Amino acid sequence: MAKHFNIYEPNKTWFFSDAHFGHDNVLKYEPGFHNFKNIHEHDETIIWNWQKAVQPDDTIFFLGDASMPKVKLWYLTSVFQRLPGHIIWFWGNHDLHIDQEWQRQLKQVADIKFTMYEEIYVPDTDRTKHSYEGRNLRMIVLFHYPIYDWHGMFQGAYHLYGHSHVNLHPMRNSYSVCACFTEYKPVNFDWVKKKINHHNERLDRSGQPGIQSSR
Numbered sequence: 001m002a003k004h005f006n007i008y009e010p011n012k013t014w015f016f017s018d019a020h021f022g023h024d025n026v027l028k029y030e031p032g033f034h035n036f037k038n039i040h041e042h043d044e045t046i047i048w049n050w051q052k053a054v055q056p057d058d059t060i061f062f063l064g065d066a067s068m069p070k071v072k073l074w075y076l077t078s079v080f081q082r083l084p085g086h087i088i089w090f091w092g093n094h095d096l097h098i099d100q101e102w103q104r105q106l107k108q109v110a111d112i113k114f115t116m117y118e119e120i121y122v123p124d125t126d127r128t129k130h131s132y133e134g135r136n137l138r139m140i141v142l143f144h145y146p147i148y149d150w151h152g153m154f155q156g157a158y159h160l161y162g163h164s165h166v167n168l169h170p171m172r173n174s175y176s177v178c179a180c181f182t183e184y185k186p187v188n189f190d191w192v193k194k195k196i197n198h199h200n201e202r203l204d205r206s207g208q209p210g211i212q213s214s215r
Contacts (some may be wrong), residue, residue, distance in 0.1 A: 005121045005137060006118070006119070006120045006121060007120075007121045007122070007123070007135075007137065008059055008120055008121070008122055009122075009123070010122055010123060010124075010188060010189040010190065011188065012055070012057070012058045012059060013058065013059050013060075013061070013122065013188060013189060014053060014054050014058060014059070014060040014061070014085070014186035014187065014188055015060070015061050015063070015142075015160055015177045015182075015186065015187055015188075015192060016050070016060060016061070016062055016063070016177055016179065016182060016185075016186040016187065017062065017063035017064060017065065017090075017092075017144070017161070017162025017163070017176070017177045017178050017179065018063070018064070018065040018092070018162045018163065018165060018178045018179050018180075019043075019046055019062070019065065019066055019067075019179055020065055020066075020067060020068070020094070020179070021043050021046070021066055021067045021071065021075070021076060021079050022039060022043065022067050022068070022071035022072075022075050022076070022079075023039065023067060023068045023071065024038075024039045026039070026042070026165075027039065027042060029165050029166070030165055030166055030179075030180040031166075032166075033166065033180035033181075034180065034184065042184070043079065045184050046179065046184050046185075047079065047082050047083065049183075049184055049185040049186065050083050050084070050085075050185075050186055051082065051083070051084060053185060053186045053188075054083070054084050054085040054186055055084060055085065056084045056085065057085075057086070058084070058085045058086070059085060059086045059088065060085040060086070060087055060088070060186055061088045061090070061118070061120075061142055061160075062087055062088065062089045062090065063090045063092070063142060063143070063144050063160065063161065063162040063163075063177060064089070064090045064091055064092025064093075064094075064095055064144035064162055064163070065092035065093065065094040065095060065144070065162060065163070066080075066089070066092070066094075066095060066098075067094065067095075068094055069094070069097040073102055073105060076102075076106065077105055077106060077108075077109050080106055080109055080110040080112070081109035081110060083110055085111070086111050086113070087110055087111060087112045087113070088113050088115060088118065089112050089113065089114050089115070090114075090115055090116060090117070090118075090142065090143065090144045090162075091114065091115070091116050091144065092144045092162065092163065093144070093145075093163065116143075117141075117142065117143050118141075118142045119139060119140070119141055119142070119151060119152075119157075120139070120140050120142065121137040121138065121139055121140070122137065122138050122140060122189045123135050123136065123137060123138075124136055124137065124138035124189075124193070126138075138156070138157070138158060138189075139151075139152045139155075139156075139157040139158070140157065140158045140159070140160060140192075141153075141157055141158070141159045141160070142159075142160050142161075143159075143161055144161065144162050144163050145161060145162075145163045146159075146161040146163065146164060146169045146171070146174065146176075147159055147161065147174075148171065150174075153172075153173060156173065157173065158173050158174065158175075158192065158196060159171070159173065159174040159175075160174070160175060160176075160177050160192065161174065161175075161176055161177070162176065162177060162178050163178070164176055164178065165178050165180060166178075166180055168181065168199070170202075170203055171203075172199075172200050172203050173196055173200065174196070174199075175192060175195050175196050175199055177192075
């Protein structure tokens, strides 16, 4: 049976995680990564950056943690109605309060699909492991949490995660797209590839921190 490839174009595909809209304490968890005066400025900056980057027909993989349970539904819908793109929303540990009614109302104001885990492919001229119709493809494994051993990791597959905020895990070919690591902006495949290449240079062949990163 022929393999099915979920292919996304690099210039129409975005990644982002851990927006924590309306969550005041998130500012305390990310010291040194921002200079926001308050959570309102934090939220408006993310919304502005999202609107500036993502076009209505683009796809954005949002890797979870939109808000905390204390944040009201009316506020969350007021935010997401301003966010363009086809949003693939991964369940985060702080999204578990979003029940069917919340999902229904959120889907009324934005193009949202909820999911847990995805494996996608992005055209990448540096890859030869996977190809389709003459195009070289890079597999990307997407999950809210960092995965220690993901599908295809020994064949060059990338892994993008959120959840950990200021903690970047020393795993080869993986990277965090938490808001604090992306300068509170959705990022594309070019950004991901550059960050992972730099990240890999700081690890030894087993994927553990090398001498440079331990200084």
